[in-house]
Amino acid sequence: MSEITGLYALWLREFKVFLREKSRIVSSLVQPLLWLVIFGTGLGSSIEGISGTSYTSFIYPGILAMTVLFGSLFFGLYIIFDRRVDFLKEVLVAPLSRTTIFFGKVMGGATDGIIEIAILMVLGALFFSIHFSILSAIATVLIILLLMVSILSVGLIIGSVMTSPEGFGLISSFVIFPLFFLSGALFPVQNLPSWLYLFVVINPVTYAVDALRTVILGIGSFGLPLDFAVMIGFALAMVAIGTQAFKRMKV
Amino acid sequence: MMHVIETKNLTKRFGKLTAVNRLSFKVNEGEIFGLLGPNGAGKTTTLSMLATLLPPSAGTASVGGFDVRKESSKVRHSIGFVFQDPSSDDLLSGRENLYLHALMYGVDMRNINEKMDDVLKLVDLTARQHERVRNYSGGMRRRLELARGLLHEPKILFLDEPTLGLDPQTRQHLWSYIKGLSKEKNVTIIITTHYMEEADMLCDRLAIIDHGRIVALDTPGNMKKKLGGDVIRLQVSRPNLAALKRLRYVKRVQRDNGVLVLTVTDASKHIQEILKAVGSVENVEMRAPTLNDVFLHYTGSEIRDQEGEGGFFERMVNSNR
Known part of the structure; x- marks a missing residue:
């Protein structure tokens, strides 16, 4: 019982902090909009469009995935600051299992992320001629949630072993950007040279982008069953490693 | 229990x-x-x-x-x-x-x-x-x-x-x-x-x-009592340690930041003799023991002075004890 109220407490804390840091919501939306408006329009004006859609529409699902990548990974990394202000100690000394603490964080981060994605979906429908049906909207949220749980776990795993925020830049360069660029978010994956294709297909984020593109635009390369199989496997693996990492985490 | x-x-x-x-x-x-x-x-x-x-x-x-x-x-x-x-x-x-x-x-x-x-x-x-x-x-x-x-x-x-x-x-x-x-x-x-x-x-x-x-x-309270006397702190440039050692009521001599710290039974009675024995005293302070003295006694250093332990003079004082 106290694990459940504890889970609620951890979620509530994240949610309240999220609502109070309004600048965080705004800044999390600026980057994807810059990509869509400037990069999408800029590159889109010199290419004809891909698979019958405009370039901006083509990258829209990839930009959703990118928003998750940046937002969720850094959300996980932020436990370093929890540790610095020592709120983490207060949580770790509470009679809650480390698994509960881990899931509390994941739930909190997923709530924040879903709100951001929902805003981007509305903006997409209003300004970027993206058509959502009820079904495709639900499928989009589901795919985003799966990706979010995975990436939040990755962030929490890295955050649980990192002791200072000095490594943040390294994480951006060596984790987020490769996962983003190698996911096919910005280009179709069919015609790539084989060395690049290899990197793309071993990147689990690729399958999230592919699934999103399939449900939003009807364009896909791997088929939804494979996409979901990879995403679910990735999410389960990261959650398993994450709970273990939290059990080992020192105060 | x-x-x-x-x-x-x-x-x-x-x-x-x-x-x-x-x-x-x-x-x-x-x-x-x-x-x-x-x-x-x-x-x-x-x-x-x-x-x-x-x-x-x-x-x-x-x-x-x-x-x-x-x-x-x-x-x-x-x-x-x-x-x-x-x-x-x-x-x-x-x-x-x-x-x-x-x-x-x-x-x-x-x-x-x-x-x-x-x-x-x-x-x-x-x-x-x-x-x-x-x-x-x-x-x-x-x-x-x-x-x-x-x-x-x-x-x-x-x-x-x-x-x-x-x-x-x-x-x-x-x-x-x-x-x-x-x-x-x-x-x-x-x-x-x-x-x-x-x-x-x-x-x-x-x-x-x-x-x-x-x-x-x-x-x-007991810790202070166990020290077995009052504390006299003396500022002396060249203390006569040998003479101090001969006084039976001086239970302990320690050095703290250039100050001699003595633990003395019935300090008020013996202060005159101590001052005479030790040499030219620049400053003297006599009081009941505090926890600080207790701490000094057990750890050999005052709590705010953690680097200054183990100097030559201290070792000499301790070996004379």
Whole structure:
């Protein structure tokens, strides 16, 4: 019982902090909009469009995935600051299992992320001629949630072993950007040279982008069953490693 | 008799460093028990092990009758912990911090509002409870965290350097809260500090820790009594140590920052002879022993002077003893 109220407490804390840091919501939306408006329009004006859609529409699902990548990974990394202000100690000394603490964080981060994605979906429908049906909207949220749980776990795993925020830049360069660029978010994956294709297909984020593109635009390369199989496997693996990492985490 | 806390040979090693070395002590119910020692003596490490935040390398410890290794969840249910560093969420209000704490500790939520009102009143934060912790002063934040540590009504409360960095007035306030808790609510309190005055004022019993070991354990009063006399501090440029040594009532001679510290029985009676024997004295101070003298006696250094030990002159004085 106290694990459940504890889970609620951890979620509530994240949610309240999220609502109070309004600048965080705004800044999390600026980057994807810059990509869509400037990069999408800029590159889109010199290419004809891909698979019958405009370039901006083509990258829209990839930009959703990118928003998750940046937002969720850094959300996980932020436990370093929890540790610095020592709120983490207060949580770790509470009679809650480390698994509960881990899931509390994941739930909190997923709530924040879903709100951001929902805003981007509305903006997409209003300004970027993206058509959502009820079904495709639900499928989009589901795919985003799966990706979010995975990436939040990755962030929490890295955050649980990192002791200072000095490594943040390294994480951006060596984790987020490769996962983003190698996911096919910005280009179709069919015609790539084989060395690049290899990197793309071993990147689990690729399958999230592919699934999103399939449900939003009807364009896909791997088929939804494979996409979901990879995403679910990735999410389960990261959650398993994450709970273990939290059990080992020192105060 | 059942002890609220009992440790046997409790040890913590970090690689080659032994931070806590075979600590054995018992704490009675309702007692304020102090761990006094310089920074790095192993006080916080000891508390962390008792609070199940760190696993011991060797030895055993029980808290509230539960083994810290095997029953860590039960231990954590029965303790409150006020950390050395701030541990409240500064984007949330004081009251919100309390509410989250109550949820995490499984406090009965039916009368949670009255409980929060009570602890807020206890630490005088009722007026500022809805403000964000970011706007609190250091002392207010400390008080909030003390209130939070009490919210789930623990039988045992750990306070890690509770008044570190607070102004004297706030410190006095906190002391009276802490004393009240132990007297009125029979809460057992374990407190670490490196302030002599705090240890003296607050603690029923006290363990002096140095280099991870207990070097003395008693009531502050007994510790001072055990020194066996009053303290005379002398500023002498070239002391005649041999002459001092011949005086039978001079029990101990130590050196502290260029000052000779003598422990003397019936100091007021013998002061004339001592002054005559020691040489030309520039300054003299005579008083009843304080905890600082006790500390100096057991650790060979004053707490604020941790580098200055083991010099040539000191070794000479000690070998003359």
